[in-house]
Every structure is written in structure tokens, then in C-alpha cells.
Amino acid sequence: MKISEIIKKLNQWAPPAYQESYDNATLIVGNDKADLTSALITLDCTEMIVQEAIDSGANLIIAHHPIVFKGLKSITGKNYVERTVLKAIKNDIAIFAIHTNLDNIDTGVSKKIADIIGLENTKILAPKKELLTKLVTFIPIENKDEVLQSIFKAGAGQIGNYDQCSFQLNGTGTFRANDNANPFVGNKGELQREPETRIEVIFPSFLQNKIVTALKKSHPYEEVAYYLTDLQNENQEVGSGIVGELSKEVSTIEFLKLLKERFNLEIIRHTHIHVDKIKKVALCGGAGSFLLSKARAQGADIFITGDFKYHEFFDTEDQIIIADIGHYESEAFTKDLIYDFLKENFPNIALNLSKLNTNPIKYF
Structure with a gap:
């Protein structure tokens, strides 16, 4: 190999x-x-x-x-x-x-930490934007399934736990081939009206070349009509940190003891313990202090990460507990x-x- x-x-x-x-x-x-x-x-x-x-x-x-x-x-x-x-x-x-x-995939470093702690119903804490692209194309109705399967195989149409996602709308496409064309349907010099399906799919932007290549190879037309649009949508499967819940509330002290045991910690640097119970947990492997506001906005009881600076510990405003377990320890x-x-x-x-x-x- x-x-x-x-x-x-x-x-x-x-x-x-x-x-x-x-x-x-x-x-x-x-x-x-x-x-x-x-x-x-x-x-x-x-x-x-x-x-x-x-x-x-x-x-x-x-x-x-x-x-x-x-x-x-x-x-x-x-x-x-x-x-x-x-x-x-x-x-x-x-x-x-x-x-x-x-770090930024939903099965990555932070998910591993969440699994060790035993969190359920996990999701990305800070999903990233501008990582998705929409493809719109027009396919003869009898060829649409073949073309769709080709671009699905290339990576299009995946949304969370669902695949082969698309929007389809039937209509009529018009075109006229010149003398240099080799039309799939219709005659040179004559206006052709062809029943077509408008297809819309979303895909990760970095797959653009692969998706477009698959489209052109599988599409029957000599000239393929399509356009691409970069999206502002958040990609819920890509981003920083994880937030999830324990199966049941535990006392804050017992939860800190659990962290020390599971991660073999010598010390936990933490803020004032202002809540007695822990249920919702946010975390990030490595240096995650930049996510504190996201953890607070999610209503997490505690935020686990490493590399917090002294003055950043004040930013909790007693709305969340910071548990700094160390950079190495969080990623071990x-x-x-x-x-x-x-x-x-x-x-x-x-x-x-x-x-x-x-x-x-x-x-x-």
C-alpha cells in the first residue's frame, strides 16, 4: 500500500x-x-x-x-x-x-471528547458559513434520473442525515442549433422545444470540479446549461466545537470529578461554580476560548476547552462555568x-x- x-x-x-x-x-x-x-x-x-x-x-x-x-x-x-x-x-x-x-468535522476531535463524556443529541457549536454551493441545471425528462445519480455519486445532494436531496420542476427548454452543432435532439437551424426538468442540488463547495465534471459526462446535451451559486447558509456538519446534553443532570462537583477521571487530569482551571447541576455541555478540543459566547448563547451550563487566558475567565458573567482542562489533555x-x-x-x-x-x- x-x-x-x-x-x-x-x-x-x-x-x-x-x-x-x-x-x-x-x-x-x-x-x-x-x-x-x-x-x-x-x-x-x-x-x-x-x-x-x-x-x-x-x-x-x-x-x-x-x-x-x-x-x-x-x-x-x-x-x-x-x-x-x-x-x-x-x-x-x-x-x-x-x-x-x-477539528471542524462533526465526527472529529470535539465529537470524540463528547463521546468520552457521554453527551447525547450533539451538534456543531459554531457551524461555518460559505462552504456550500447550489447547482441548477436543466435535463431532458427521460435522462434526469441518470444525470441525478451521477452527481449524487460525486457528492451532491447530502443534507445532514439525508442524501439524494434535490428540487425538481418540469418545464420547456428552447434552443436552436447552428451549422457547427451536433444536437442530441432537434435539427440544425430549427427552434427546438424540449420537455426538461429543472434540477437544484446543494453540495460542499470544494467538490465543485468533481460535481461539474460528473454533470457534463452524464448529460446528453452537447452544451450543458447550468449555473452555480455560492450560499451563505451554515453547514451544520462543519464547524467548531460541540454542544450536547448528559442523559441526566449531575452535580457540578461530580461532573468535574468525572472530567478528571475520564481525561486523566491533574488539575482543572475553572470559574466560580454558580450552578449546582450540569445538564447541557459545550466543548472544544484544543484552544477554544473564542467559542465562549457561542456556548453561552446555546444555554450550556459548562464550557470545556483549553488555553483560556486570565481575563477571559471574567467573560462568563456567571452565566456559564468555564472548565479549562488543558490543550494537550483535551486532545489526548x-x-x-x-x-x-x-x-x-x-x-x-x-x-x-x-x-x-x-x-x-x-x-x-
Whole structure:
């Protein structure tokens, strides 16, 4: 199996188009055409992780956090980033990062946290806008099912838990072919009136080329009439954080104890406990303080994330409890998330979870 096959499947799961603008979720080092020996899955990629890959015989490191965020103008080994990259290159080890694109899908990092806590009725806390496009096209009535199935297969028509979604309206299309045309119906130089179905479907914008290609290949007309419209709609399946509910209320103190147990925490930084019971929970893996207002607006009793700054703790206004469990701690199970996905899709490849704790923060 080629490394590219692993990367392709991961990108289908968490499309790179869903990563944040500052991110670098991609193949950072290595040749994706190389045969895979085994893969090492980690939260961070460091020199020690590369050594772990060497020792285990892995030639692919799959990391959540990219080792390279910004462009490198030189690679001389003057810092840990350059030393890690150099060590990987010298040992023919590829480094692939799957970061905020994995954060932003509804089966990603935050959903994994929600599952560990036991949340039900979960949904994206802050859905993203401007990620959807609408296709409108016109198809001869007798050909519409064939064309529709082609664009559905390419990824159009998926809305939440429903697929093959479309709007259809029958009408009459008119056209006149010139001498250079090769019309599917009608005669050159004569006005043709053809019963057609107007089809409207929605699809993720990053699939536009694939959808249009499928449309043109399956449509019987020599010239296909269609138009595309970028939508302002929120994509309920893509965005930051998760909000959900516990099956029953629990005391706030017991819930904090549950967090410490489930996430193996040494400490929780939290705001004033102004409510006795917890029912609705908002959360975000990693650094999620930017979502506090969203969590408050959803009526969550508590917001779980990492990396809150001192003054941000005042922003609760005693309307919600902040539970800062730490950046690393909130994402520690991301390794398991990636491992389980790959094992389900590639049961016969060699996968290893890193045994190293890469958390740079220690507690005394």
C-alpha cells in the first residue's frame, strides 16, 4: 500500500478545504508514492517522535498538530522544528498533519471528547458559513434520473442525515442549433422545444470540479446549461466545537470529578461554580476560548476547552462555568480517533499509537 492511499482516505474524512486559513494540514515531509511500512499516530511531531518512528520501523507519522505552521526560509537545525524535519528527511519518514480540518468535522476531535463524556443529541457549536454551493441545471425528462445519480455519486445532494436531496420542476427548454452543432435532439437551424426538468442540488463547495465534471459526462446535451451559486447558509456538519446534553443532570462537583477521571487530569482551571447541576455541555478540543459566547448563547451550563487566558475567565458573567482542562489533555484522545478510523478502513495495515507524552506543560 502506498502512503498516498492513507492520505487520500484521511482527506476524504476530514477534507483539507475545512482547515483554518492559518493551518498547514497536509503532507509536510516525505514522498507519498513510497510503500507504507507502518504508521505512527501522535498528537505532536517532535524529534523524539521521529526517533520512535525509526525504532518501530514506521515510515509515516500521522500527527494532529503540524510541525511546520509557517514557511521555513532555511533548514539548518537551529530550532526543534528544523531538527525534526531534518531527522525525518534523513530517515525517509513522511510526516502528515490532520489538524483543524479534523477539528471542524462533526465526527472529529470535539465529537470524540463528547463521546468520552457521554453527551447525547450533539451538534456543531459554531457551524461555518460559505462552504456550500447550489447547482441548477436543466435535463431532458427521460435522462434526469441518470444525470441525478451521477452527481449524487460525486457528492451532491447530502443534507445532514439525508442524501439524494434535490428540487425538481418540469418545464420547456428552447434552443436552436447552428451549422457547427451536433444536437442530441432537434435539427440544425430549427427552434427546438424540449420537455426538461429543472434540477437544484446543494453540495460542499470544494467538490465543485468533481460535481461539474460528473454533470457534463452524464448529460446528453452537447452544451450543458447550468449555473452555480455560492450560499451563505451554515453547514451544520462543519464547524467548531460541540454542544450536547448528559442523559441526566449531575452535580457540578461530580461532573468535574468525572472530567478528571475520564481525561486523566491533574488539575482543572475553572470559574466560580454558580450552578449546582450540569445538564447541557459545550466543548472544544484544543484552544477554544473564542467559542465562549457561542456556548453561552446555546444555554450550556459548562464550557470545556483549553488555553483560556486570565481575563477571559471574567467573560462568563456567571452565566456559564468555564472548565479549562488543558490543550494537550483535551486532545489526548485524538490519537485514538485517528487510529480507530484507519483501522476500520485499513484493517490489515500496521498502525501504532505513540507511547510518548508530548505535552510541553508540566505540573508541580
